[in-house]
Amino acid sequence: MLAYQRWADRFAELTGKLAAWIVLPTVAVGFVNVVLRYIGQSTSTRLTSNTIIELQWYLYSGIFLLGFPYILKHQINVRVDFWFANQSAKRKALIDFFGHWIGLVPFAIIGIFVAFPQGIKSWSRWEQSPDADGLPRGPIKMLLAISFALLLIQAMAEQIKLYAVITDRGHLVALEGAHEQPVKVE
Numbered sequence: 001m002l003a004y005q006r007w008a009d010r011f012a013e014l015t016g017k018l019a020a021w022i023v024l025p026t027v028a029v030g031f032v033n034v035v036l037r038y039i040g041q042s043t044s045t046r047l048t049s050n051t052i053i054e055l056q057w058y059l060y061s062g063i064f065l066l067g068f069p070y071i072l073k074h075q076i077n078v079r080v081d082f083w084f085a086n087q088s089a090k091r092k093a094l095i096d097f098f099g100h101w102i103g104l105v106p107f108a109i110i111g112i113f114v115a116f117p118q119g120i121k122s123w124s125r126w127e128q129s130p131d132a133d134g135l136p137r138g139p140i141k142m143l144l145a146i147s148f149a150l151l152l153i154q155a156m157a158e159q160i161k162l163y164a165v166i167t168d169r170g171h172l173v174a175l176e177g178a179h180e181q182p183v184k185v186e
Contacts, residue, residue, distance in 0.1 A: 001160050008157030009073055015150055016070025019063045026059040050131040058140050065147035069154035072104075093165035100162070104155050111148030119145040 033052045040047035071077050084092060121127075123138030164170050 005157045005160040008069075008153050011150075012069035012073040012154045012157070015066045015068075016073075019067035019070065022059055022062045022066070026056065026063060029056045029059060050129065050133045051135060054129055054131070054135045058135060061140060062143060065143050066150070068147055068151045072151065072154045072158060089170075090165060090168075093162045097159065097162040097166060100155055100159055105152065105159075108148050108152035108155055112145060112152065115141065115145035115148055119143075 029052060033048055033056055036047040036052070084095065087095070119138065119142035122136075122141045125138075127137040127141075129135055129137060161170075
């Protein structure tokens with residue numbers, strides 16, 4: 001289990017770095033899109049297309065979808081901390097452990113079972129955007145399916161770490177995030 005946890009954590013770091021690198025082309029495409037729109041408005045010509053607009057939101061989606069495992073690993077996800085923050089590390093681990101089993105793991109599994117067939121169907125038909133000059137939908141639908149699988153992989157690694165904290169074996173795993181030390185509220 002520890003080998004899996006370490007592999008999943010390394011993989012989450014890799015997907016996080018990939019997501020970070022996608023920011024650069026996303027900003028570049030967005031910048032080009034804005035410049036072309038303003039130049040087009042001043043010259044009364046249409047210089048941008050749905051291809052550029054859809055490419056921008058595909059890249060933007062890729063940042064978030066590939067970033068899910070990294071976010072989970074580092075516990076930088078949004079949560080309501082007004083109560084959670086004042087708990088001991090072991091109690092936080094218990095809350096997250098059961099919360100992951102009740103919410104996160106089923107959500108990821110449902111996402112996989114819903115998104116993969118849609119992604120495969122879209123890819124095999126080479127489904128196109130309903131907008132003129134739009135991009136094919138297969139790649140983004142498959143990325144959605146893959147992101148749920150990546151989230152599940154990291155969720156299971158987190159469960160291993162949380163279980164180690166609960167059973168006082170936290171020293172055996174590479175702990176990251178909120179369960180390492182109690183959070184100080186100022």
